[in-house]
Amino acid sequence: MSPNNRTGLLRSELLTLFRRLRTLMMLAVLAGVPILLAWAVKAFSGPSGPQEGPPFLYQVTSNGLFVALTALVVTLPLFLPLAVGVVAGDSVAGEANQGTLRYLLVVPTGRTRLLAVKLASVVIFGACAAFTVALAGIAIGAVLFPLGQVTLLSGDTIGSGTAFVRALLVAGYVGVSLAGLGAVGVFASTLTDVPIAAMATTVTLAIASQIVDAIPQLHAVHPWLLSHYWLAFGDLLREPMYTADVTKGLWLQLGYLAVFGTLAWARFTTRDILS
Amino acid sequence: MTDAIVTRGLTKRFRGGQVAVADLDLDVPPGSVFGFLGPNGSGKTTTIRMMLGLAAPTAGQVQLLGESMPAGSAKALPRVGALIEGPACYPFLSGEANLVRLDMADRTADPKTRPARVDQALERVGLLAARRKRYKAYSLGMRQRLGLAAALLRPRDLLVLDEPTNGLDPQGTREIRALVRAVAGDGATVFLSSHLLAEVEQICTHAAVLSQGRLVANGTVDSLRAAAAGHLVVRTPDAGQAVTTLRRLGIAEVTSDGDRVVGLADSILPETACAALVADGVRVQALAVDRPSLEEAFVALTGEGFDVTE
Numbered sequence: 001m002s003p004n005n006r007t008g009l010l011r012s013e014l015l016t017l018f019r020r021l022r023t024l025m026m027l028a029v030l031a032g033v034p035i036l037l038a039w040a041v042k043a044f045s046g047p048s049g050p051q052e053g054p055p056f057l058y059q060v061t062s063n064g065l066f067v068a069l070t071a072l073v074v075t076l077p078l079f080l081p082l083a084v085g086v087v088a089g090d091s092v093a094g095e096a097n098q099g100t101l102r103y104l105l106v107v108p109t110g111r112t113r114l115l116a117v118k119l120a121s122v123v124i125f126g127a128c129a130a131f132t133v134a135l136a137g138i139a140i141g142a143v144l145f146p147l148g149q150v151t152l153l154s155g156d157t158i159g160s161g162t163a164f165v166r167a168l169l170v171a172g173y174v175g176v177s178l179a180g181l182g183a184v185g186v187f188a189s190t191l192t193d194v195p196i197a198a199m200a201t202t203v204t205l206a207i208a209s210q211i212v213d214a215i216p217q218l219h220a221v222h223p224w225l226l227s228h229y230w231l232a233f234g235d236l237l238r239e240p241m242y243t244a245d246v247t248k249g250l251w252l253q254l255g256y257l258a259v260f261g262t263l264a265w266a267r268f269t270t271r272d273i274l275s
Numbered sequence: 276m277t278d279a280i281v282t283r284g285l286t287k288r289f290r291g292g293q294v295a296v297a298d299l300d301l302d303v304p305p306g307s308v309f310g311f312l313g314p315n316g317s318g319k320t321t322t323i324r325m326m327l328g329l330a331a332p333t334a335g336q337v338q339l340l341g342e343s344m345p346a347g348s349a350k351a352l353p354r355v356g357a358l359i360e361g362p363a364c365y366p367f368l369s370g371e372a373n374l375v376r377l378d379m380a381d382r383t384a385d386p387k388t389r390p391a392r393v394d395q396a397l398e399r400v401g402l403l404a405a406r407r408k409r410y411k412a413y414s415l416g417m418r419q420r421l422g423l424a425a426a427l428l429r430p431r432d433l434l435v436l437d438e439p440t441n442g443l444d445p446q447g448t449r450e451i452r453a454l455v456r457a458v459a460g461d462g463a464t465v466f467l468s469s470h471l472l473a474e475v476e477q478i479c480t481h482a483a484v485l486s487q488g489r490l491v492a493n494g495t496v497d498s499l500r501a502a503a504a505g506h507l508v509v510r511t512p513d514a515g516q517a518v519t520t521l522r523r524l525g526i527a528e529v530t531s532d533g534d535r536v537v538g539l540a541d542s543i544l545p546e547t548a549c550a551a552l553v554a555d556g557v558r559v560q561a562l563a564v565d566r567p568s569l570e571e572a573f574v575a576l577t578g579e580g581f582d583v584t585e
Contacts, residue, residue, distance in 0.1 A: 005379075005381075005385070006382065008381070008382065008384075008386065011379060012376050019368065019372075098363055098364075099360075099361070099362075100364065102324075102360075103363060103377060103425065104380055105328070106327045106328075106359070107352065107377060107380045108349060270331075272324070272331060274324065274330060
């Protein structure tokens with residue numbers, strides 16, 4: 001066994017994923033959000049008041065980096081979960097549906113290994129999606145608005161270099177925040193041979209989580225909801241960083257990964273592949 | 276050398292109680308070209324899925340190249356090339372990229388020899404010119420060829436081919452036949468499922484016949500053809516005497532119908548029977564031996580007609 005082929009399956013999985021037009025279109029749409037946002041602010045109006053529009057929007061004109069943050073806030077409820085839901089829901093069911101699953105398994109890939117690679121590629125795609133929004137936002141922000149010192153939520157100011165690192169940190173947190181949803185999607189994907197069913201289930205769960213999170217009477221379950229800590233990334237924009245909720249968010253995503261990863265494994269390693 | 280495939284008591288019952296494969300005992304000798312025959316829906320593909328570890332048997336065992344399945348998948352499957360229920364590839368990738376995808380997924384495949392092996396596999400199935408074309412633009416025949424190329428990516432000890440000539444034109448069918456012969460000539464075992472008897476009769480050394488999930492015949496192709504017994508048919512005005520003579524010669528199942536006398540032809544040469552008939556004063560108008568084709572043997576074993584049985 002040659003050691004340089006250990007990662008072959010993951011590399012081939014990512015190559016297959018990122019050569020697919022659908023994947024590239026989804027990333028293009030995500031990149032389009034900050035561009036639309038920045039253009040709208042630049043073309044009409046100038047600054048909005050602090051109470052208008054999504055968080056951070058009023059700061060966009062003073063610093064281009066805020067384009068990225070605003071874009072992350074507006075894509076988190078639907079666009080990002082939709083992109084992750086499509087890729088995760090398609091991961092196993094899509095292969096089963098087009099028949100390639102049986103050929104991958106007789107290569108042989110091993111079911112546990114294939115599932116681990118599917119899960120890893122979904123997590124990597126989630127991070128790519130978050131960074132696409134962030135980097136497109138930073139780029140268009142740098143073109144249309146000044147980049148300079150950034151005034152944080154805590155009132156402190158930091159240099160543009162530090163601010164850039166903070167923005168990447170936020171993108172990384174958002175990326176990890178999508179991992180749990182990815183695991184839910186992969187599990188849904190092992191239950192069916194119809195990819196669209198798994199995708200719809202995943203996206204529905206992401207929306208349902210946000211709805212439940214918005215009902216104060218259900219506060220007892222809030223800390224366990226997939227989406228509960230998604231917007232905690234604002235805490236990374238304080239000086240010093242407030243990490244309590246971010247840490248809880250990371251643990252929660254890890255928990256979802258472990259639970260739904262295990263469920264997917266239990267299902268996938270015992271099922272008959274008849275497609 | 277161990278048999279390439281051995282199954283013992285292999286049974287698959289689906290949820291809902293339908294029995295797809297029942298108590299199957301198969302021995303596929305190494306180096307054979309083994310035809311796996313049966314009408315549509317007789318359980319061929321389910322059997323293949325169990326052999327390759329894709330579906331779990333309800334009861335019984337499978338040994339693939341000496342490894343117990345599915346536990347021995349990692350050891351046995353790299354030595355097996357398979358085409359299962361038609362080809363399946365990524366429609367948005369080219370034929371070549373599809374083969375690379377599969378080869379990269381194989382931990383035991385050497386990445387250094389990959390380009391050469393991909394080229395060779397494409398060449399063997401005649402797809403070298405269409406290598407950069409997307410799979411979705413391939414015709415059914417080209418897809419079938421690409422599926423075969425995937426099975427031939429590495430030297431294999433066993434090829435499991437489920438209906439390999441489906442969708443191919445007569446020219447393509449001949450090429451596949453030549454390919455199977457060439458692969459078998461290199462010493463590999465070929466397990467070929469089909470419902471096309473001519474195909475099996477032409478290239479297989481052994482065959483098994485499946486009907487409604489049960490094995491109804493199993494052996495070398497010659498023995499199967501012979502087992503479908505020939506009949507000695509005599510036409511004569513002296514039918515009564517002919518029956519007496521043939522029975523005296525030890526021929527079984529002698530019956531007469533008007534001027535036609537029929538018996539099993541296996542125990543005696545036709546010229547010997549003729550001489551004895553003439554010696555007994557039987558006026559022989561015609562004497563012939565009816566040999567059934569493999570097709571008639573097949574129909575006799577599996578039943579006729581298009582009805583899909585439950």
